[in-house]
Amino acid sequence: MNKAEMKRLVETQTELTAADVDELLRVATEIEQSLRYRAFDVFIDVLNSVTNEAVVVFHQPPREGASLYTSTVVGLEAKQKDEPGVYRTLRTSLNSVNLYANSQEQRLIVQRVYPIRNRFRTIGVMIVEEDSHEAYEKEHTILAPVFNDDEETFVADELTDELLIFNSEGMLARANKAAVSLYQKIGYIGSIQGIHYDNLALDGTTYDFLLYQRERKTQGDRREVSIVYGNYHLSIKKIWSLHDGQLYMIIRDVTDLRQKEAEIISKSVAIREIHHRVKNNLQAVMSLLRIQGRRVDSEEAKIALQESINRMVVIAQTHELLSVQVEDSLDFTDILMSLVQNMERLFAPLKPLKVKVKMNQSIYLNGQQTVSIALVMNELLQNVYDHAYADGVAGEVVIEVSEQKQIIAISVADQGKGYDVKTAGQSSLGLMIIKSYVTEKLDGQLTIESKKTGTTTRILFKNTLNSDV
Structure with a gap:
């Protein structure tokens, strides 16, 4: 050597x-x-x-x-x-x-x-x-069914799972076509009939070990294990016969299922990475807008840039949440509370408003609806802070959110000075965004009631998470 x-x-x-x-x-x-x-x-x-x-x-x-x-x-x-x-x-x-x-x-x-x-x-x-001194034709011995009785052959071969039956000595007595095909795929040459369990087990067990387990368990005890054998994912169940001592081994090839699960996980990881990159790109754009805002002299331009930044913050926060979870569903409470805190931080102490949020349940939305309603809520709160109360006035905003039979109802109410809905809707970019997103993106209904004692905005839309429509 x-x-x-x-x-x-x-x-x-x-x-x-x-x-x-x-x-x-x-x-x-x-x-x-x-x-x-x-x-x-x-x-x-x-x-x-x-x-x-x-x-x-x-x-x-x-x-x-x-x-x-x-x-x-x-x-x-x-x-x-x-x-x-x-x-x-x-x-x-x-x-x-x-x-x-x-x-x-x-x-x-x-x-x-x-x-x-x-x-x-x-x-x-x-x-x-x-x-090997045994002469045989591989094509015939590999594919030959092991069942001899016509009725048993028909019944067993109709099974999609692989069935192997071992006699009381541990020798393979019968196997259906699915089982023969599986063992052929993993490399077995020739007929598997008559081979001992110890040469056919794929899960690391021996026949003596199964007998040992059987003696200490009730007869007819069923055991199922999942294994990986090369490129195959297999689920194996063993059942002892109560009357003749035979061992039934049922193998289910779940390789396709596991591969699909792996593909879903891979796609989910890719989607989360996309959300993360979108959030990072939005943050880069916001940084550029802030730099631009510090350089412009026009107060109107500064306000417009800040409003654009606020909208990007909402979208970025949504993508941030989507980037850290597997499923495309978000708790609207998290988005709403983050939005409220961002507004309070932005306008305090000039606008010391108190925002009350009333939600008696968790409401989950898909990513697309979350972005849309978050932008709508951003515009509504922005309007309240900008127009409802004068600077330094301690006002209040009440947000109520509920869901019943997949219909989400949201109301935003203040006690400010109100405005003319008809004329404001033609010139206000914020109101144009609200109407467009509610009716087109959310396919919902929008109602605005405003008078000198305050404004109430109501939104209704269907939650499409887990919905076929």
């Missing part, structure tokens, strides 16, 4: 520790010195940490008889479709005994695969190979 070459292969192909490498070298030395394997080709494979493919790092040819190989395979990959036992043992840490495989030279062989462990981890596998 070229220990230097084996060490180099392990170190370049894996992230195993120095202690792990020493253990692999020790096992290789034992294989060379043992007479037990003198008539077999014996290998050590490790799992490449990047490709997740098994790689041959050691080969001991037989000392008695000819090798199954005509050239060296050290450094070559062992594919899952060719050597299912290797991957099963690497993933489950269980022995895989007498499973068919195809060698790197595409020769049909039989493998016995054993885990090599160090510090409670499987760091590689030892593979003992011998020639």
Whole structure:
């Protein structure tokens, strides 16, 4: 054995520790010195940490008889479709005994695969190979249904889940087409009928362990586990028969479901990142507007710039909240209270108004509706602060929000000096924004009542969160 070459292969192909490498070298030395394997080709494979493919790092040819190989395979990959036992043992840490495989030279062989462990981890596998003398047609044995009875075959093959039935000795007695297809996909070669449970289990359990569990549990106890086997996500349930001691193993391939969940999470992360960037961009624009506001001499221009900044603050706050959560729903209370606090900070102490918010429930809106109603509320409060009360007057604003049968009702009432709704609506940018957003963005209704003793604005719109309309 070229220990230097084996060490180099392990170190370049894996992230195993120095202690792990020493253990692999020790096992290789034992294989060379043992007479037990003198008539077999014996290998050590490790799992490449990047490709997740098994790689041959050691080969001991037989000392008695000819090798199954005509050239060296050290450094070559062992594919899952060719050597299912290797991957099963690497993933489950269980022995895989007498499973068919195809060698790197595409020769049909039989493998016995054993885990090599160090510090409670499987760091590689030892593979003992011998020639297969059984002649069969792969296409027929792989696809042949295991059920013999016509009625049972029909019923079992109609199941979308994979069904395997083991007899009281742990040998596979029956399997439906879905189960045969699954094991073919993960690399099993030939018929799986008659293979022991210990060579078919994908979740790291043995038949003796299941019997041990059964003795300490009530008969008919059902157990379900979820595992990841290579690229497959599987849900496995085992049921003991009460009358004949058979074990029913039902496997459900949930790979597509897990992939869709991963896609949703990925898209959600991307959307949150977009919200975060929008917020940052708005803050940059607000900074530019503040700089511009300090340089202009016109008081009217200063007011217009500040109003634009206030609107951007509302939008930025909404995107900030959307950037830190997965779902596209926001608690309107958080937005409203943030808006009120921002107005109080902006106008105090010149406008010492008291804002009362009355909400007896949490109301959640989607992102689009949240931005729209937040801008509307910003304009309403801006109008109250600007026009309802004279400077220094301690006025009051009452905001009431409620929801019933998906209809949200909002009222904003003050006791200020009021205004002419008809004439103001033609010249006020704020009122134009309010009307436009309520009727077009929210598809709602707007009512404004204003007189010398105060103004009340009422808004009705449908909450479209979780709605098909």
